[in-house]
Amino acid sequence: MSNTGPESEYEPLFQNANHIVVFTGAGISAESGVPTFRSPDGIWAKFKPEELANINAFMSNPERVWEWYQHRRDIVEKAEPNSGHYAIVELERIFDRVDIITQNVDGLHIRAGSTHVYELHGSLHAHRCLNCSTPYTLSLKEQGVPHCPSCGGLIRPGVVWFGEDLPSAIWQQAEEATRSCDIFLSVGTSTVVYPAAQLPFLALSLGKHVVEVNPEPTDLSRQANIALRGPAGEMLPKLVEELRRTRK
Ligand code: OAD
Numbered sequence: 001m002s003n004t005g006p007e008s009e010y011e012p013l014f015q016n017a018n019h020i021v022v023f024t025g026a027g028i029s030a031e032s033g034v035p036t037f038r039s040p041d042g043i044w045a046k047f048k049p050e051e052l053a054n055i056n057a058f059m060s061n062p063e064r065v066w067e068w069y070q071h072r073r074d075i076v077e078k079a080e081p082n083s084g085h086y087a088i089v090e091l092e093r094i095f096d097r098v099d100i101i102t103q104n105v106d107g108l109h110i111r112a113g114s115t116h117v118y119e120l121h122g123s124l125h126a127h128r129c130l131n132c133s134t135p136y137t138l139s140l141k142e143q144g145v146p147h148c149p150s151c152g153g154l155i156r157p158g159v160v161w162f163g164e165d166l167p168s169a170i171w172q173q174a175e176e177a178t179r180s181c182d183i184f185l186s187v188g189t190s191t192v193v194y195p196a197a198q199l200p201f202l203a204l205s206l207g208k209h210v211v212e213v214n215p216e217p218t219d220l221s222r223q224a225n226i227a228l229r230g231p232a233g234e235m236l237p238k239l240v241e242e243l244r245r246t247r248k
Pocket residue numbers: 024025026027028030031036037038039042049053103104121160161162187188189190191192193213214215216218230231232233
């Protein structure tokens with residue numbers, strides 16, 4: 001496995017760990033065919049966030065924003081979890097506690113079978129009334145933006161838009177997991193969108209071991225204890241294999 005730290009550093013790091021946090025971003029789903037946000041062919045290369053992922057965009061043109069989310073739902077529904085997602089599920093057989101903190105809204109960690117998944121930015125599969133917040137279940141036949149059966153308000157995607165707060169209970173659980181973990185594994189995220197990106201830096205400030213999996217360097221790379229350079233779908237199964245072999 002290629003990493004920037006010597007192998008001798010790598011094994012003891014995981015040897016005595018009981019609790020691992022896996023913090024993921026769009027990169028973990030890239031090999032499932034879900035576009036990332038900031039790569040040259042990523043989502044924000046074609047659309048400006050301020051035009052689509054915020055409340056003002058929805059209020060001024062709900063149909064346009066709805067269509068964009070419908071397009072993303074279509075991609076995700078056709079996608080399958082990849083070997084990276086499944087390797088993360090396998091970590092549950094190796095460590096006593098595994099928490100997945102994800103910025104992704106695609107639901108692929110849950111579909112792969114991970115047990116403790118905190119979706120910081122909500123889900124493409126959740127919807128609620130913009131007016132009264134009542135959850136809404138989409139039916140397959142629906143065309144266009146639905147209206148709330150209780151109050152007639154517009155139904156919005158259950159994702160966190162720019163300028164909105166993260167769901168507070170989920171954020172607290174994510175922070176608690178970060179504070180109590182032994183190892184913080186950051187996978188497939190550019191670590192530029194806050195407050196989510198605070199978490200790896202919080203882990204570092206608490207003296208946790210931080211391991212990054214990403215084919216490209218990020219703001220976190222220089223401070224991470226180990227940087228595994230490569231796609232998650234290759235690096236994570238190798239990591240799991242190595243842990244199975246070396247952990248007693
Ligand atoms: P980005 O698109 O910013 O970053 C994706 C990262 O994945 C980059 O660092 C890539 O190098 C890396 N990557 C690409 N392919 C990979 C692979 N096969 N394996 C591992 N890593 C790979 O996506 P995020 O960091 O998730 O928020 O973006 C964070 C947030 O910004 C998103 O949750 C979204 C967006 O705006 C909201 O919508 C609120």
